[in-house]
Amino acid sequence: MLEIRNRATRAAPFPLAAETIGGVTIAPSPPRTRLSLRLRPLAAAGIGSVAGLVLDGPIGSTSECDGRRALRLGPDEWLLVADADEGDELAARVIGALAGTVHALVDVGHRSCGLLVSGAGAATALSAGCPLDLAPEAFPVGRATRTVLAKTEILLSHLDADTFEVECWRSYADYVRGFLLEAARGL
Amino acid sequence: MLLITCPHCGPRPELEFRWGGEAHVARPADPSALDDRAWSEFLFVRNNPKGLFAERWNHAHGCQRWFNALRDTHSDKFVATYPAGAPRPDIAAEDAR
Numbered sequence: 270m271l272e273i274r275n276r277a278t279r280a281a282p283f284p285l286a287a288e289t290i291g292g293v294t295i296a297p298s299p300p301r302t303r304l305s306l307r308l309r310p311l312a313a314a315g316i317g318s319v320a321g322l323v324l325d326g327p328i329g330s331t332s333e334c335d336g337r338r339a340l341r342l343g344p345d346e347w348l349l350v351a352d353a354d355e356g357d358e359l360a361a362r363v364i365g366a367l368a369g370t371v372h373a374l375v376d377v378g379h380r381s382c383g384l385l386v387s388g389a390g391a392a393t394a395l396s397a398g399c400p401l402d403l404a405p406e407a408f409p410v411g412r413a414t415r416t417v418l419a420k421t422e423i424l425l426s427h428l429d430a431d432t433f434e435v436e437c438w439r440s441y442a443d444y445v446r447g448f449l450l451e452a453a454r455g456l
Numbered sequence: 457m458l459l460i461t462c463p464h465c466g467p468r469p470e471l472e473f474r475w476g477g478e479a480h481v482a483r484p485a486d487p488s489a490l491d492d493r494a495w496s497e498f499l500f501v502r503n504n505p506k507g508l509f510a511e512r513w514n515h516a517h518g519c520q521r522w523f524n525a526l527r528d529t530h531s532d533k534f535v536a537t538y539p540a541g542a543p544r545p546d547i548a549a550e551d552a553r
C-alpha cells in the first residue's frame with residue numbers, strides 16, 4: 270500500500286501534555302495505525318477473524334490481539350487499530366486473509382486523533398455532551414461505537430473501568446478537547 | 457430523550473439519527489417510459505398520514521446504515537424498526553397505541 274509507505278509526520282492537533290481537572294485526566298493517545306475495513310457481514314461470519322482479530326463479534330464490540338484492536342462499528346464496518354509502525358504488516362496480513370473476498374481496506378490514520386479520558390469522573394465528564402448511557406451496565410468495558418459529543422461525531426471506546434478513548438476527526442480535535450476540559454471543570 | 461431502536465445497534469439516542477422520508481417508494485423500472493407527470497409524482501409526491509407511517513431512517517452517527525421505521529406521526533412513537541429491504545410489518549394503527 271503506497272499510501273502507508275509514504276506516511277507523513279504530522280503535528281499534533283492539540284497540546285501533548287496531559288491535563289487533570291476535577292479528577293479527570295485528558296491526554297492525547299499515541300499516534301496510531303487506523304485501518305477502515307468494509308466487508309459484507311456474511312463474508313465476515315465465514316472468515317471469522319483476520320490477524321487474530323475477531324470479525325464476527327456483536328456490533329459495538331472490541332476484539333483484541335497482541336495490542337491490536339478491531340472495533341466493530343456496524344454490520345459491515347470495522348476499525349483496525351495498531352501501533353503507528355505496524356500499518357504495513359497489519360495491512361498485508363488483512364489483505365492476505367481476505368484474498369478473493371470483496372472488501373475495502375483504507376488507511377484512515379491521519380483522519381482522526383484520539384484523547385484518553387480517565388479518572389473517576391470520566392463518564393460524567395463525557396456525559397456532558399454524549400447522549401449515550403455510559404453506566405457500566407449499559408456501556409461496559411470493551412464497548413466501542415460511533416456517537417456524538419456536543420456538536421461533533423466521535424468514536425467512543427471503553428478501555429477499562431475509569432478510562433475512555435474519544436477519537437474525532439483532526440479538525441474537531443481542539444473543540445473536543447476544549448469541551449471535555451470545560452465539562453471536567455464543572456464536575 | 458427519544459430512543460430509536462436501530463436494527464443493528466439497539467436502542468440509541470435520537471441525536472444519532474437522520475430522517476430519510478417515506479419508505480417503500482419503488483423507483484420505476486423504466487423511467488424513460490414515464491411522462492412528466494408520472495415522473496414528478498415519483499420524485500416529489502409523498503404520503504403524509506396522521507398515524508402510522510413507514511419511513512427511512514439513517515443511523516448517521518452510529519453504524520451509518522439505512523433502515524426503515526414504522527412511526528406514529530401523531531404521537532411520535534416508534535412502533536417498529538426493521539432492516540432496509542424487509543417488508544413493512546403488518547401492524548394495525550389500533551394495535552400500535
Ligand SMILES: [Zn+2]
Pocket residue numbers: 462463464465466515518519520521
Ligand atoms: Zn445502528
